[in-house]
Amino acid sequence: MVSASALTIIASTLVSQVVAHGYVPQIKIGSQYIPGWNVNTDGYTTPQPIRVVRATKPDSGFISDPSSGDITCSIGNSKLPPGPITATVAAGQTVTMLWNSWPIGHFGPVLNYLAKCPGECSSWKGDSGTPWFKIQQDVYANSEWASDTLAKNNATYVVKIPKNIAPGNYLLRHENLALHGGANLGGAQFYPVCVQLTITGGGSLNPSGLGFPGAYKATDPGIHFNPYQGEAANKAYIPPGGAVYPGLQF
Numbered sequence: 001m002v003s004a005s006a007l008t009i010i011a012s013t014l015v016s017q018v019v020a021h022g023y024v025p026q027i028k029i030g031s032q033y034i035p036g037w038n039v040n041t042d043g044y045t046t047p048q049p050i051r052v053v054r055a056t057k058p059d060s061g062f063i064s065d066p067s068s069g070d071i072t073c074s075i076g077n078s079k080l081p082p083g084p085i086t087a088t089v090a091a092g093q094t095v096t097m098l099w100n101s102w103p104i105g106h107f108g109p110v111l112n113y114l115a116k117c118p119g120e121c122s123s124w125k126g127d128s129g130t131p132w133f134k135i136q137q138d139v140y141a142n143s144e145w146a147s148d149t150l151a152k153n154n155a156t157y158v159v160k161i162p163k164n165i166a167p168g169n170y171l172l173r174h175e176n177l178a179l180h181g182g183a184n185l186g187g188a189q190f191y192p193v194c195v196q197l198t199i200t201g202g203g204s205l206n207p208s209g210l211g212f213p214g215a216y217k218a219t220d221p222g223i224h225f226n227p228y229q230g231e232a233a234n235k236a237y238i239p240p241g242g243a244v245y246p247g248l249q250f
């Protein structure tokens with residue numbers, strides 16, 4: 001007898017092969033373009049290319065369980081990069097995330113976090129304890145969700161690195177949270193992308209406090225949320241993960 005769960009696995013495998021929501025094949029720091037993770041080629045290349053953007057496997061599908069280990073850095077977070085690599089950015093500068101595309105109507109906030117790596121980022125999963133802190137979030141402005149703004153802005157999003165954090169190796173966790181199915185419990189879609197950075201300059205602030213997994217619950221009002229209730233409800237929306245860490249300077 002073929003169990004229902006086996007059928008579910010088969011069905012979800014098929015779905016994951018056809019779904020192509022968006023991924024980050026390239027980032028930009030200053031005038032420099034740096035390869036990100038290309039879901040169509042990088043995972044199928046031998047030897048596996050070493051990228052500053054963490055691999056997502058097998059594709060760019062979403063995560064729907066915020067307590068899953070995948071919530072840290074994307075599907076397959078258990079897989080570390082094959083070698084050490086970071087992109088260098090000065091504190092106070094920006095990292096531009098160049099998505100391949102983003103569908104209008106996959107709407108919700110864009111959330112950004114950092115975590116200081118205890119040594120090399122490429123040998124650290126970032127999935128235990130509470131090393132993360134929120135540095136930037138865009139929610140709903142001018143009657144538009146931040147992800148729609150991202151989509152219209154050539155699928156790009158600019159992350160500002162705080163001026164006053166301690167220099168070192170960090171994971172940047174940049175995330176689209178799509179709420180088009182969020183009216184149903186478990187219907188929100190998370191698309192986190194992690195970038196391995198070396199931050200130079202800076203100050204002495206060493207924030208932390210959030211865990212991935214840990215910071216989000218399926219029942220959070222910013223996750224179990226119906227974005228079709230209209231302007232007033234959308235303006236009152238409070239994203240998960242709390243406020244931007246206090247005391248950061250930009």
Ligand SMILES: *[C@@H]1O[C@H](CO)[C@@H](O)[C@H](O)[C@H]1NC(C)=O
Nearest residue numbers: 026098099100153154155156
């Ligand atoms: C849009 O972004 C891509 C990189 O993701 C870039 O190659 C292209 O030049 C950009 N287009 C415009 C109009 O800025």
Ligand SMILES: [Cu+2]
Nearest residue numbers: 020021103106
């Ligand atoms: Cu989708």
